[in-house]
Amino acid sequence: MCLAIPARVLALEPGAMAIVGVEGLRKRISVALLDEVAVGDYVLVHVGYALHRLSEEEAARTLALMAEAGLVDEELAAMQEGGS
Amino acid sequence: MKYVDEFRAPDLARGLARQIAREADTGRDYRLMEFCGGHTHAIFRHGVQNLMPANVQFLHGPGCPVCVLPVRRLDDAIELAERHGVILCTYGDMMRVPGTGRHSLLRAKAAGADIRMVYSTLDALQIARDNPLREVVFLAIGFETTTPPSAAAILTARAERLSNFSIFCNHVLTPPAIAHILRSPDFAPGGAARIDGFLGPSHVSAVIGSRPYEPAAAIFRRPVVIAGFEPLDVMQSVLMLVRQLNEGRFEVENQYTRVVTRDGNRRAQAMVAEVFRHRASFEWRGLGTVADSALALAPEFAACDAERRFALSDKVTREVKSCECPSVLRGVKKPTDCALFGTTCTPDNPIGACMVSSEGACAAYWSYGRSTSAAGARVA
């Protein structure tokens, strides 16, 4: 329920929205909870909202640990289909 | 070490396990509560308990939002969909949770109620835009991680004058729940059980920061280590707790520095403060009534508050009597202490909420814990 996944900001859209990419999946999310965000930033995405900005290294390390824990596929499936 | 070979970095896991065993004082035991259901899930899934020396034990806390929602509030949500004819949007985890008479959102949906599973409040807002003639209610559950997305949705609905969107707010707060547990008779000196320290939640803390745990750590003299969700994070955090306990320290430390700071996400906190107010008290399944532990919509947002917008009936609510969820959620009983565990109650046929969500202790025991003798904590 409280899981979140790092993703890269690919494009910014009006209304504090952004397109992010993670493991080949593209998703439209909200960046309303962040003070500033730019294309190329890494953000931690939870239920469709970016919660936190991460450095590229932190994002890579978090993704690697998540992959190790078998959590990446679950999060991606939730993002794709709905459900949390 | 059955599971360790499945780690991509088995040496790291083994090294941490060895270090914990080396530093844990054999003259005492270490009872560590992981507050968060995400940690419970990780501990079971990766057999972290099996990597610990016998005197380091995990107690599973109430940090599964699905598990702590009282039956009354679930019954109310079902009523919203069935009697008030709204489109009820919910995170998927809620669908199968049994309410009174083992009715659930899933069963209500099968019987024709308009209940939709969403990934995000963004989806619920879109459903409201697409159905201007229908009332759309978002069933909001969750801890501090999931609260800002609800606040953001309310602010968006106001900005867009989306008058058919409201939320049924059940957001709860972590630090008051930790204090409540430590104050409860179970954990008082001479009580049935003991907690020596806490693994603090990961993403809750990304939002609120580590500072809000400082009063409880100081007052109750229990160390808190904010821990990431991954098994190596959990193991490293256990080592940090063992060290604090050995040194007689009761501090809030942060293992999850990739994401958590002392102050958290101030912008998200400000949005939550604008949209919500603290309730004087709220009922938690398992913990009972907890003072100052939940949020309701602020009066300015009454129009978006499903509780005020719809007249919810008084109803008699019932839990299955022999379900031990309340004791499991307080960490004083193990799922296997429940007579229904694995016989009447399984993930396919859940009797209590702890068997529904993958973050619930009963579901974690069922999926990963049954074959391992040392799985889970003993609270003798």
Ligand code: SF4
């Ligand atoms: S096994 Fe089922 S009935 Fe027993 S405590 Fe867990 S959820 Fe409740």
